[in-house]
Amino acid sequence: MDEMDIKLIGALRHDARASLAQLASLLGWSRATVRTRLAKLIDSGEIAGFSVVLKSELARDPVRGLMMIAIEGRGTDRIIRQLGAMPEARQIYSTNGRWDVIVDIGTETLEQFDAVLFRIRRLEGVTASETSLLLATRKTG
Numbered sequence: 001m002d003e004m005d006i007k008l009i010g011a012l013r014h015d016a017r018a019s020l021a022q023l024a025s026l027l028g029w030s031r032a033t034v035r036t037r038l039a040k041l042i043d044s045g046e047i048a049g050f051s052v053v054l055k056s057e058l059a060r061d062p063v064r065g066l067m068m069i070a071i072e073g074r075g076t077d078r079i080i081r082q083l084g085a086m087p088e089a090r091q092i093y094s095t096n097g098r099w100d101v102i103v104d105i106g107t108e109t110l111e112q113f114d115a116v117l118f119r120i121r122r123l124e125g126v127t128a129s130e131t132s133l134l135l136a137t138r139k140t141g
Contacts, residue, residue: 001046004029008037009047016050061090061106063113064134067120068099075125076100082123088116099130 001009011023020038024031041047071079076094083089083103091104103120107113113133121129 001041004033005037005041005046008034008041012047061108063107063110064090065105065113065131066134067103067105067117067129067131069101069103069120069126070098070128071100072125072127079123079125083120086116086119088112105131 007027008023011018011026015022018026020031020034023029023034023038027034038047069079080092080094080101083092083101088105088107089103090106093102093104094100095102105113105116107116117129117131120126
């Protein structure tokens with residue numbers, strides 16, 4: 001990927017429904033350039049797909065948060081499987097740095113959210129965690 005691809009992806013993250021003409025105008029490119037670059041990104045697998053987020057899905061989990069987890073030894077795969085079995089775990093990310101795994105958690109209430117945090121902290125091999133509640137969405141995509 002080069003700088004133009006990164007700009008195109010940024011524009012799509014801002015509005016994935018933008019037409020080729022809108023993208024071309026926004027980026028200052030021709031429609032043919034946008035079409036060619038977009039096709040290249042899709043064909044190479046760099047853009048794996050497009051998704052739709054429904055209003056009802058956002059309302060489903062009014063309490064959302066990210067839990068960063070440190071894991072002892074070689075237990076990461078086992079803990080990721082255990083997290084994957086929890087319906088409240090919306091996304092699970094492996095990462096580097098201080099935290100080994102980040103979990104996107106969604107629940108209906110703060111009490112349910114607290115119960116999920118408690119269950120995760122009790123998993124064998126979890127040595128530390130830090131959780132941030134998501135308060136407001138400033139930008140989507």
